[in-house]
Amino acid sequence: MGAGRPRAFDVDEALDRALEVFWRQGYEGTALSDLTAAMGINRPSLYAAYGNKEALFRKVLDRYLDGPGGYLRRALLAPTARAVAEELLRGAIRATTAEGRPRGCLIVQAAIATGDDAAPIRQEILAHRRTAQTALRERMERARAEGDLPPDADPADLARYLWTTSYGLAVQAAGGATREDLDRVADLALSNWPS
Numbered sequence: 001m002g003a004g005r006p007r008a009f010d011v012d013e014a015l016d017r018a019l020e021v022f023w024r025q026g027y028e029g030t031a032l033s034d035l036t037a038a039m040g041i042n043r044p045s046l047y048a049a050y051g052n053k054e055a056l057f058r059k060v061l062d063r064y065l066d067g068p069g070g071y072l073r074r075a076l077l078a079p080t081a082r083a084v085a086e087e088l089l090r091g092a093i094r095a096t097t098a099e100g101r102p103r104g105c106l107i108v109q110a111a112i113a114t115g116d117d118a119a120p121i122r123q124e125i126l127a128h129r130r131t132a133q134t135a136l137r138e139r140m141e142r143a144r145a146e147g148d149l150p151p152d153a154d155p156a157d158l159a160r161y162l163w164t165t166s167y168g169l170a171v172q173a174a175g176g177a178t179r180e181d182l183d184r185v186a187d188l189a190l191s192n193w194p195s
Helices: 011-025 032-039 043-050 053-066 071-076 081-097 106-111 116-145 155-174 179-191
Strands: none
Touching: 011 032, 011 043, 011 053, 011 106, 032 043, 032 053, 043 053, 053 106, 053 116, 071 081, 071 116, 081 116, 081 155, 081 179, 106 116, 106 155, 116 155, 155 179
């Protein structure tokens, strides 16, 4: 016997559409009807392919972090601490202001979810943020050990500074700030980088 009827939709394309909806509207602001309409599928197909809304969001989050939100991973590979800082901030600007995509950051949008139903998503976002900040701190620790940062530079503070600034850039982008405006903010932030 066969394995059942084949799906009548492209699972990856539908996931990209769900990503855009969550990115524009946030986790709590997105209803299942928004998702099914954007994805071009009915509820049973959504549940069969992705699970519930929370499971779908987790898949979307992975897709975001592998795509538009992958700038931190790329930044961590930069050869110097300053280059890491610059790539992180410029990457945040590119990701949050790109033509044809929602403004702002999916993670920032999801992190402001406040309802009880969104608690697991909030926890997931917080865990991601802690992991990312830890990776950034460890990269700054390595830079200090290699003499790329002054001995009195605090890797944890630098990681927190960069993370806070990149999130601020995302919030400003969601509010309509231009790429040029945000580049000037990044220039100012980088002008304070320890030498």
